[in-house]
Structures are given as C-alpha cells and as structure tokens.
Amino acid sequence: MPKYVYDFTEGNKDLKDLLGGKGANLAEMTNLGLPVPPGFTITTEACRHFLTEGRLPDGLEEEVSRHLSALEAKMGRRLGQADDPLLVSVRSGARFSMPGMMETVLNIGLNDESVHGLAKQSSGNERFAWDSYRRLIQMFGKTVQGIDGELFDDALEALKAGRDDLDLEAADFQRLVETYKGIVRDQTGEDFPADPHRQMRMAVEAVFRSWNAPRAILYRRQERIPADLGTAVNVCSMVFGNCGMDSGTGVAFTRDPGTGHQGVYGDYLQNAQGEDVVAGIRNTLSLQELERIDKPVYDELMQIMATLENHYRDLCDIEFTVERGKLWMLQTRVGKRTAGAAFRIAVQLAEQGMISMDEAVTRVTGDQLAQLMFPRFAGDADAKKIAKGMNASPGAAVGKAVFSSERAVELADRGENVILVRRETNPDDLAGMIAAQGVLTSRGGKTSHAAVVARGMGKTCVCGAEELEVSIQGRSFTAPGGVVVNEGDVISIDGSTGAVYLGEVPVVDSQVVEYFEGSGDHEDELVRAVDRVMRHADGMRRLEVRANADNAEDAARARRFGAQGIGLCRTEHMFLGDRRQLVEELILAETDAERERALEALRPLQQGDFVELFREMKGLPVTIRLLDPPLHEFLPDCTDLSVKVALAGDRAEEKDLKLLAAVKRLHEQNPMLGLRGVRLGLVIPGLFAMQVRAIAEAAKAVGGTRAEIMIPLVAAVQELENVRDEARAILAETGVEALVGTMIEVPRAALTAGQIAEAAEFFSFGTNDLTQMTWGFSRDDVEAAFFSRYLELGVFGVSPFESLDRDGVGRLVRLAAEEGRRTRPGIKLGICGEHGGDPDSIHFCHETGLDYVSCSPFRIPVARLEAGRAALVCADSDTR
Numbered sequence: 001m002p003k004y005v006y007d008f009t010e011g012n013k014d015l016k017d018l019l020g021g022k023g024a025n026l027a028e029m030t031n032l033g034l035p036v037p038p039g040f041t042i043t044t045e046a047c048r049h050f051l052t053e054g055r056l057p058d059g060l061e062e063e064v065s066r067h068l069s070a071l072e073a074k075m076g077r078r079l080g081q082a083d084d085p086l087l088v089s090v091r092s093g094a095r096f097s098m099p100g101m102m103e104t105v106l107n108i109g110l111n112d113e114s115v116h117g118l119a120k121q122s123s124g125n126e127r128f129a130w131d132s133y134r135r136l137i138q139m140f141g142k143t144v145q146g147i148d149g150e151l152f153d154d155a156l157e158a159l160k161a162g163r164d165d166l167d168l169e170a171a172d173f174q175r176l177v178e179t180y181k182g183i184v185r186d187q188t189g190e191d192f193p194a195d196p197h198r199q200m201r202m203a204v205e206a207v208f209r210s211w212n213a214p215r216a217i218l219y220r221r222q223e224r225i226p227a228d229l230g231t232a233v234n235v236c237s238m239v240f241g242n243c244g245m246d247s248g249t250g251v252a253f254t255r256d257p258g259t260g261h262q263g264v265y266g267d268y269l270q271n272a273q274g275e276d277v278v279a280g281i282r283n284t285l286s287l288q289e290l291e292r293i294d295k296p297v298y299d300e301l302m303q304i305m306a307t308l309e310n311h312y313r314d315l316c317d318i319e320f321t322v323e324r325g326k327l328w329m330l331q332t333r334v335g336k337r338t339a340g341a342a343f344r345i346a347v348q349l350a351e352q353g354m355i356s357m358d359e360a361v362t363r364v365t366g367d368q369l370a371q372l373m374f375p376r377f378a379g380d381a382d383a384k385k386i387a388k389g390m391n392a393s394p395g396a397a398v399g400k401a402v403f404s405s406e407r408a409v410e411l412a413d414r415g416e417n418v419i420l421v422r423r424e425t426n427p428d429d430l431a432g433m434i435a436a437q438g439v440l441t442s443r444g445g446k447t448s449h450a451a452v453v454a455r456g457m458g459k460t461c462v463c464g465a466e467e468l469e470v471s472i473q474g475r476s477f478t479a480p481g482g483v484v485v486n487e488g489d490v491i492s493i494d495g496s497t498g499a500v501y502l503g504e505v506p507v508v509d510s511q512v513v514e515y516f517e518g519s520g521d522h523e524d525e526l527v528r529a530v531d532r533v534m535r536h537a538d539g540m541r542r543l544e545v546r547a548n549a550d551n552a553e554d555a556a557r558a559r560r561f562g563a564q565g566i567g568l569c570r571t572e573h574m575f576l577g578d579r580r581q582l583v584e585e586l587i588l589a590e591t592d593a594e595r596e597r598a599l600e601a602l603r604p605l606q607q608g609d610f611v612e613l614f615r616e617m618k619g620l621p622v623t624i625r626l627l628d629p630p631l632h633e634f635l636p637d638c639t640d641l642s643v644k645v646a647l648a649g650d651r652a653e654e655k656d657l658k659l660l661a662a663v664k665r666l667h668e669q670n671p672m673l674g675l676r677g678v679r680l681g682l683v684i685p686g687l688f689a690m691q692v693r694a695i696a697e698a699a700k701a702v703g704g705t706r707a708e709i710m711i712p713l714v715a716a717v718q719e720l721e722n723v724r725d726e727a728r729a730i731l732a733e734t735g736v737e738a739l740v741g742t743m744i745e746v747p748r749a750a751l752t753a754g755q756i757a758e759a760a761e762f763f764s765f766g767t768n769d770l771t772q773m774t775w776g777f778s779r780d781d782v783e784a785a786f787f788s789r790y791l792e793l794g795v796f797g798v799s800p801f802e803s804l805d806r807d808g809v810g811r812l813v814r815l816a817a818e819e820g821r822r823t824r825p826g827i828k829l830g831i832c833g834e835h836g837g838d839p840d841s842i843h844f845c846h847e848t849g850l851d852y853v854s855c856s857p858f859r860i861p862v863a864r865l866e867a868g869r870a871a872l873v874c875a876d877s878d879t880r
Helices: 016-031 044-053 060-075 114-121 126-143 149-160 170-188 196-210 214-223 274-279 287-293 295-312 339-351 357-362 366-372 405-413 427-435 449-457 511-517 525-540 552-560 571-575 577-588 592-617 638-651 654-666 678-683 687-702 717-734 747-751 767-775 779-793 809-823 839-848 857-879
Strands: 005-007 039-042 088-094 104-108 231-237 248-255 262-270 316-323 326-334 384-388 390-393 396-402 418-422 438-441 460-463 469-471 476-479 483-486 490-494 499-502 544-548 566-570 621-625 706-711 739-744 762-765 828-831 852-855
Touching: 005 016, 005 060, 016 039, 016 044, 016 088, 016 231, 016 326, 039 060, 044 196, 044 231, 060 196, 060 231, 088 196, 104 126, 104 196, 114 126, 126 149, 126 170, 126 196, 149 170, 196 231, 214 427, 248 287, 248 295, 248 339, 262 287, 287 295, 295 316, 295 326, 339 357, 339 366, 339 525, 357 525, 357 857, 366 525, 366 839, 366 857, 390 449, 396 405, 396 438, 405 418, 405 427, 418 427, 418 490, 427 449, 438 449, 438 490, 449 460, 460 490, 511 525, 511 552, 525 857, 544 552, 544 857, 552 592, 552 857, 566 571, 566 592, 566 852, 571 577, 571 592, 577 592, 577 654, 592 621, 592 687, 592 706, 638 654, 678 687, 678 717, 687 706, 687 717, 706 717, 706 762, 717 739, 739 747, 747 767, 747 809, 762 809, 767 779, 767 809, 809 828, 809 839, 839 852, 839 857, 852 857
Parallel strands: 396 418, 418 438, 438 460, 544 566, 544 852, 566 621, 621 706, 706 739, 739 762, 762 828, 828 852
Antiparallel strands: 005 039, 039 231, 088 104, 088 231, 248 262, 248 316, 316 326, 384 499, 390 460, 396 490, 469 476, 476 483, 490 499
16 A cells, blocks of 8 residues: 655655655755654645545545654644644645645644633633634635635624734634634534544645645646646644744745845744735735844744755745744745846856756746846836835736736736736736736735745736735725826836836836847846856757748847747748739739749849848858748738629729639638648749749859758658759759758658658758647637637646647657658758747757757747757756
8 A cells, every 4th residue: 555644754855746845845854953843744646546536545544643643642732632732734735836826724623622722832822822713714614615715804804993913802813713603604504623633634635625726727737737746735733923922924035036136035924824924914024123033033044044055055935933932944945036036046056166057057947038038117217106015026017907816817818918906916816917917916025925926927026015005896006195096097017126107117128138139238147147047058058049030130130149040931921012912913824924924023032032031141051931821811802802893893903803713713611721832832833943043043142051942831752852853953053052851740741751851851840730730720710719628628738839749749750850860861850830939849859859949039049048958957867
C-alpha cells in the first residue's frame, strides 16, 4: 500500500511532486533546525485518488490517525481537548505555487468546550479564544460547507458598526460565534460540527476538492500548470499571532519582489492571523517596524532569512507568526517576482557567486522578457496625479475603472481596456484580474493577494492606495481633493511608482526595447542585467533565430533585435494596395499575351521589394515564400460586387462584369484547401517563374546574398519537382545561386518527407496550417466558437495555436525532420509559424534538432533567450 502521509521530519525540498511545494519546504526547514510547528503532509497521490474515485484512499484515515497521535504525543495535548486543546491548520500545497487559489482552514479543534480551554492556555485571554473560534466557523462555513462568505462578512461588519477589529472585545466575538453558528444552521440545515476529528476530515476533503474549484482551474490555465497534479494537504499544529500585541503575523521577502533590490522587505500585522495580512483587511506595518516592536524576534528572523536565501540560492518568500514573543516559520518558497526583479536577481546572484551564469539564464524566461518590453508612461507627460499607493507590480496600465470582476470580464470581452478597482482583491476576483490591464486597491501591501497574483501574471498593480475611498456599491472612488472617479472613467496606474492618474497618460517604449533598438541607457541596472543575460544566452544557444518580415522596415527592426536572417517573407503582402489592380489584370487575362503583360508589370515591383530585403539583411539568409493564398483574396467581395452590378443594371461596366465572373469562377467551398500555394504555380503558367526571376535579379543587383526560395503547400514530391526544375533553370540562366526548398504544412508532406527531401534543400515547418490540418479545424472559425470550452474541459492545456501540440503536430515535425535528414543529411530545418516565438515550442525545436526558428521581429529577443535556455536545460538533463 502506498505511503500517503509524511511527518515534516521525513520529507525534503526535492519531494515537491509528492508533498507539494508547501509540504516539501516545511520539511526542509524542519531539517535545517528552524522553528517550524510540528505537523505532517498528506500526499498529492491521495488527492488524485480522491478526485478520481470520489473517496479517500483505503488506509488513509488510519495513517492520518497514527500521525495525529504522534503529533499529540509530541505536543502533550489532544486535538480539541476540552481543557487544553491541540488545534491544527489544514492547508493546501500544490507542486507549483497557486497563491490563494485553494483552501485553508485554521483553528480546527475548537468547539463550545475547547474554546474555554484555549482561553485558559492563553492566560485567560477570552478575546483571543472567541476570535479564534469565530474564524474557524467563518472559514469552515465558507470553504468546507460552501456557504456564501458575504453572509459572515456582513455579520462582522454589522457587529463592528464603524469600529476597527482591534476595538472588538471578547463578548463581541462570543455573540458573533452564535450568529455564525446560526448562519451555518440556516444554510446547511445542520449544526456546526463540534467533533474535532470530523472537522479535520471534512477540511482535508474540502482542500482536495478545491483543486478543481473554478478559480484554481482558471489560475492553472493562466499559468500553464498541468491539471492532473493534485494538491497535498498540510496538517500543522496551530501557533497564534492573534493572542495579544506581543504576537503577530507577517510575510517577508529576502529581496524586493518588485525590483529585485536587496534589503528588508515585507509586512507585519500585530495581533492578527496570517489571512489578515494577505487579505489586506488592515493596512500592515513595514517589516522594519518589527525591529522596534520586538528586536530579538526581528534579529532571529533576519538570521533565518539569510539562512534560507543561502540554502535555496534564490529570493525566498516567507510566512511567519510571532506567538507571545516566540518566532515560528509557517512557510517558505522561492518567491514570485516581477519580470524586472527576475533579471536583476539572477544577475545579482551570479555576481555574488551563489549561482553560475548558466543557471542565471535558466532563472528568467522569455515571457518575463516580453513583459519588460511592454510600454511605460512618458516621463514628461502632463498628467493629473490623484493618489499614490505601493508599487506592487510594474508596468503602465490605462483603462476604464471597473469595480467588479464580472464587469471587468464583460467590458474586456467587448475589446475595452479596464482597470479593476477594489478595496482588496480575493481569489474570486481572478477572472477580473486576468481580464484587466491592471489592478488598483485601496488596502493591502506588497504581500497582499492582489500584489502576489498580479506579479505572477505580469499584470500592472498598485496596492494600498489609502487615500482612495472605494465604494463598491456606488461603483466609484473618491480621491483627495474631492476627485470622484465613476465606473467607466479612464484612469492610468503606474506599477513602477505606485502613482494613480486621472485620464489617459501617454505611453512610450520601455527602456528594454530602447536597449534592443540600440538607444538604451546601458548604465541602467535593469538594462545591464538584461544585456548580461542575453549575451550569455546567445553564447549558449544552438538554434539560430530569424524573423518573419515582409518589408524593409520590419527587416531593419529584426536586425536591431538580433535576427540572423529572414525565415519567412510572405510575398502575398507585396501584391496589395496599389498593386491589386495588376493582380486583377493577371486574373482576368484571357490570352497568354495578356497574362505575360500582367506578370511583366509585377516583376520589377517584386524585384524592388527583394532588393530592399537583401540590402537590410547584408548577406544573411532570406527565405522567400512564393505566392500562397487563393487568388480570390485579391478580388472584390462577391456580395459587394454583385450588388454593384445589380444596381448598375445595363450600365454596369465591362470590367465589373468580368470581375464578377472571375469571382464566381474562383469561388471555393473551402479556399484554404483549394487552389493555392504550389497548385497556383502549376496551374497559372509563369506566376512562380516571375517571382523566381525577380528574386534572382534582386540577388544579382545586391550581391553577396543568401536567397532561399520556398514553395508552399507541397503535398507530393512531384509538385515540388516541377516548380524546382523551373526555378533551377531561371537561376542558372541568371547566374545566381539560391536554395530551393519547401514549407511543410500539409500532413502528407510530413509523412512523405523522405521522398520530398530528394527535391528540397530545406524544410520550413509552417505550423499554423499544419496545426489546422492535423486537428481538422479552421483557426478563424473555431477559436471563438469552442476553444474556451475545450480549455475548461481539459481537451487543451493551452491553445494548440499558442503552443505547439507536441503529441500530434510535434510528432509530424519529428518524423519529417528524421526522414528528411535520412534522405539528405545536410538539409536545413526551420520553423516559421507563430510557434517560432513561443517559449515552449522553441524548446521543442531545440530538442528536435531544428536549425532555426523564425518569428515576428518583436519576439526575436524572446526567441534568442529561450533558445539559450533550451540549450542549457537540455545540457543539464543530459548530465543527470
């Protein structure tokens, strides 16, 4: 029978898959000799069994009972003992941090008898005991019994009647307990469970169920966390921060998670339990204030923080409680941080000798680099600043103020930018936080729920703007000076400074974009960190990074961003605008002479386009895809043209009549699978020859070029051979050398890649079409129709157009690469679909042995970094 329960003394930080991050790190701190309250962890295997079978696994309750007995013996008290109770917390803890997304229940073991024993333990502190009891009923009712939490909140607010939490007395909380028990009775038809063992069992099952709570599912989807991991459950003996002013609770970071700067960062709240800090119900003290309040505890905490950072070799996020002057460690984990902090901290640790530069590169991600490339507010903007809060998560966010998660989602779905404004956020606000451009709260600090979740998602966030009076019911807030902002009014928030502005503030490029453009301040600390990481990543990567670029402007930007060539130039974009008239003439040509005249008119224009690209690339490879889309895309809309002809009647122009006949002739039920790509080149004489000649003449004019001619939509080697032979003849005639290859975007091409490689000198995987054809759906039609439902059901972990489907499309890519190289060992292999800029897909390309990825110019830095990370990750796994 599997072992389902581990004492904190039995685990370590490397058992996160089994014990979850929280349980593994509690065990690690226990092993380090740090002051951790004793407890045990129920494994993720037990959770997976519960979720699959709908019941706890056989033997689990007996195993929990044995560990609970051992805990009781160690503590000298029994769970819920009337005169001297042991109380425990039941907390979730998944493999990956999911702050606030799953359930926690504190103070388990309290009932009408043991509450008096708890007061006795605390030297007769009745207030503390009854406060703890009401917290249990409130948390248990909401998280375990599914009661609407606002019922408890409203009862508390009615009791306070304008008073602060600390103004409430024991008798107040005793009355509140009775009120809460009445709410439980009314909502469930049963009394609040008094049996401590039943409380614990129900809480464990509730934590397991919370793995599949809507907000947890949404968070996993946002963070790309696998849905089948499950959560562990940590049962920990309670320590209390709410038993007097010599007690408290806090959250600390070994470095600033917002900026990466070293120092003392965190929040502390006297006479409070942990959820009070992250919920932001009272504004906290800075961690430095703890030194004034209790210097011995502060000094011990500083020593422990240094121990943990040196042990984990990273920024650590720490939760702690002080109980009557005694420090207890409740959790540590490698802390979430902003993108800028991630780069600064990685380089700092490398320069301090704690990690290597190889490891520093693996500590940052392409997604974080992309966040740093977002715009920022113009420094000299004439904006009306109305408030200031804490700079919880950087960025520049502009949008309409909204005061509920539902409204944020509603407006965002209509394409509007919004800022979610709340007193404080809670896990139920996750959907609104995802939909919003940024988050603004009037309460809470850098460790509040809003700050932690926003940092993890890379969302701009300003917290603790105490000057704001937020009215959720009135859908407005009031700033100093009587400034009122109603729902729908535009505001701007600066997550780097904490400033809140009325109206729209202009944005400018980030300093990181300026660095890549060659105009940034290299003395800036962030720019220096990014530069050091990028240089090292470039030195380690094997994959080349090219750009998808169709014009000289994009090509120039791509070069500045570090592109090593063009992996995809779409020639159809060159046929639009003023040139559409010439394409129409080509389509309407009725004789060979008319068709040749149209092609000859297009050739010098095409040649000029290619000359500009070759000049910008200065000898780097340029892959040019011959015309791919169906010709009807260059003609007027059939309905519009039919209406125009019908209204004109007998006066309809001959050209319009010809165009309408051509549109009807070229109409296809499924154009994406019709006359396009290589088929155009075979059916319309001279079309591809014109393009190849334009490429050759441009290459000859510029000199020193590395042209690569790509034939699209090939499904059979015979198609490619026909176009290749024609292209080779033109290249020989003009005395130009160029590679001729094909785009692998049809499943049959991947399956017959060995044959196709006999005629192709390179493959470029067009994963957009390959994904459509492999899955059998049209991207334009299905994404809005059912992708959200497929994500909810777990059919997709992530959209297959966003990240390459390794099992299906990826298997075709691997097969084609292997068979292509078997036929032609030196064949060049690349990818030019949108997946070429996706971090996970880039790692797949490295593992598969491709030679390059190609992506949009603005994704080039991301691809460079991820290509370096992929090489380092693979090298690390090979040495294990």
